[in-house]
Amino acid sequence: MAQTVFAPWDDPQQKPLIQFVGVTKRFGDFVAIDNLTQDIYEKEFFALLGPSGCGKTTMMRMLAGFETPTEGSILLSGQDIAGVPPNKRAVNMMFQSYALFPHLTVWDNIAFGLRRSDMPKDAIAARVEEMLKLTRLSKFGRRKPHQISGGQRQRVALARSLAKAPKLLLLDEPLGALDKKLRQDTQFELMDIQETTGTTFVIVTHDQEEAMTVASRVAVMDEGRIIQVATPEKIYEVPNSVYVADFIGDVNILEGTAKPNGTESYAIDWGNGAPVTATSVRPFTDGQKAFLAIRPEKIAISAECPADAVNAVQGKVLDIAYLGNLSTYHVELPTGQVIKAQSANTRRVSRRAYTWEDPVWLSWSATAGVLLVS
Structure with a gap:
C-alpha cells in the first residue's frame, strides 16, 4: 500500500x-x-535556518509571547495571539540550556x-510515566540532572516541554550542546517523538545538516526575511537564489551570460574556454546575466x-579534502577559478586515482546544475 505524502x-x-x-x-x-507572511501547518516539523542575526529567534520569541510584533499579526488556530500571555498560550518552548x-x-x-x-495527582503520575517512556528515560526517573548525560538531560527537557501536550513546541538550538555523533542520534529521536505525539515542532537552528535531517520544510532566512521555504530536497536541488544555494551544502557558482540554444536550453559564456550548456524552465534572454549552481x-x-561529455573543462588538483566516505577535489582551472568535485571513496586511500598537481578533467551533464537569476 502506497504511503501518503505529508x-x-x-x-x-x-x-x-x-x-x-x-x-x-x-x-x-x-x-x-521585515513584513513577513508565512503559514505553518499542524504536525509539521518546521525549521527556521539562517546565520546569526537573520531573525529566526525573534520569530520564535514572538510565537512564544516573549516579543510582540511592531506591525502585523500572528494567528494560532485562526486566533490572533497578540494579547495572550506566554503561560496562557498552547505553546511551549525548549531552550538550548535545557533549564532543568x-x-x-x-x-x-x-x-x-x-x-x-x-490536573489530578494520579493523572500527573500517569502522564509523567508516559513521557519517561516516550523519551526512553523510564530507568532514570529518580536521578537528578547531574547524574545523567547531556543527551539524557536534553530528553528530560523535551519530556517536560511535551508533558502539557502543547499544540506547538518551539525548539531553540536544542542540540547545540551535544557532540556531533550524539546530535545525529538525537535528531532521529526528535523526529520519532514528533511523529508519535503529532505535535507541531518549530526548530531554530544555524546547522543546515540538522534542518535538512529533521524538517518537513525548511525556511532559509536572511536579514529578517524568508528567502525560500521548501522541503529539504527542493531547497537542496532547486534553490531559488544564489544565497540559498550557497547557504545549503557545498556548491560551485559559475557566473556568466546566457544565450538560448534550444527549448529550455542555454549556452553560458563564463570566461573559461567554451560556453557550458545548462537547462532551465525559467526563461533567460540573450546576454542576460546568469549564475549556474552545481553541487x-x-x-x-x-x-x-569523456568522449560523450556535454560539459568538460581541464584543470589541476589544487587540494583534496578527505571526508572518510567522500573526497572533495578542489580543481584549479587555467583562469584561476577553482571548482569542487566530489567522489565516493570506494577504494582505499593508498589506491586513490588522483593526487595534488595532477591534471584532471571535470565533466557534468546539462541538467546537473540550476540556472539562477541572482
Whole structure:
C-alpha cells in the first residue's frame, strides 16, 4: 500500500495552525523581521535556518509571547495571539540550556508544569510515566540532572516541554550542546517523538545538516526575511537564489551570460574556454546575466576527457579534502577559478586515482546544475 505524502501546504483545503500575516518587528531603528507572511501547518516539523542575526529567534520569541510584533499579526488556530500571555498560550518552548531544576529528580522536573495546573495527582503520575517512556528515560526517573548525560538531560527537557501536550513546541538550538555523533542520534529521536505525539515542532537552528535531517520544510532566512521555504530536497536541488544555494551544502557558482540554444536550453559564456550548456524552465534572454549552481557530487572527475561529455573543462588538483566516505577535489582551472568535485571513496586511500598537481578533467551533464537569476 502506497504511503501518503505529508504535504498539507500543497492542499488548499488545509488550514494552517500558525499564520504570520505581514509581521514586522523593530528594535529601535533595527528591523529584525521585515513584513513577513508565512503559514505553518499542524504536525509539521518546521525549521527556521539562517546565520546569526537573520531573525529566526525573534520569530520564535514572538510565537512564544516573549516579543510582540511592531506591525502585523500572528494567528494560532485562526486566533490572533497578540494579547495572550506566554503561560496562557498552547505553546511551549525548549531552550538550548535545557533549564532543568538541579535539585529536582528527572521525574519531578517533568511533573513541574503539570503540578501548576489543576490536573489530578494520579493523572500527573500517569502522564509523567508516559513521557519517561516516550523519551526512553523510564530507568532514570529518580536521578537528578547531574547524574545523567547531556543527551539524557536534553530528553528530560523535551519530556517536560511535551508533558502539557502543547499544540506547538518551539525548539531553540536544542542540540547545540551535544557532540556531533550524539546530535545525529538525537535528531532521529526528535523526529520519532514528533511523529508519535503529532505535535507541531518549530526548530531554530544555524546547522543546515540538522534542518535538512529533521524538517518537513525548511525556511532559509536572511536579514529578517524568508528567502525560500521548501522541503529539504527542493531547497537542496532547486534553490531559488544564489544565497540559498550557497547557504545549503557545498556548491560551485559559475557566473556568466546566457544565450538560448534550444527549448529550455542555454549556452553560458563564463570566461573559461567554451560556453557550458545548462537547462532551465525559467526563461533567460540573450546576454542576460546568469549564475549556474552545481553541487560537487554532480561533477565527475577523470584523467581523460569523456568522449560523450556535454560539459568538460581541464584543470589541476589544487587540494583534496578527505571526508572518510567522500573526497572533495578542489580543481584549479587555467583562469584561476577553482571548482569542487566530489567522489565516493570506494577504494582505499593508498589506491586513490588522483593526487595534488595532477591534471584532471571535470565533466557534468546539462541538467546537473540550476540556472539562477541572482
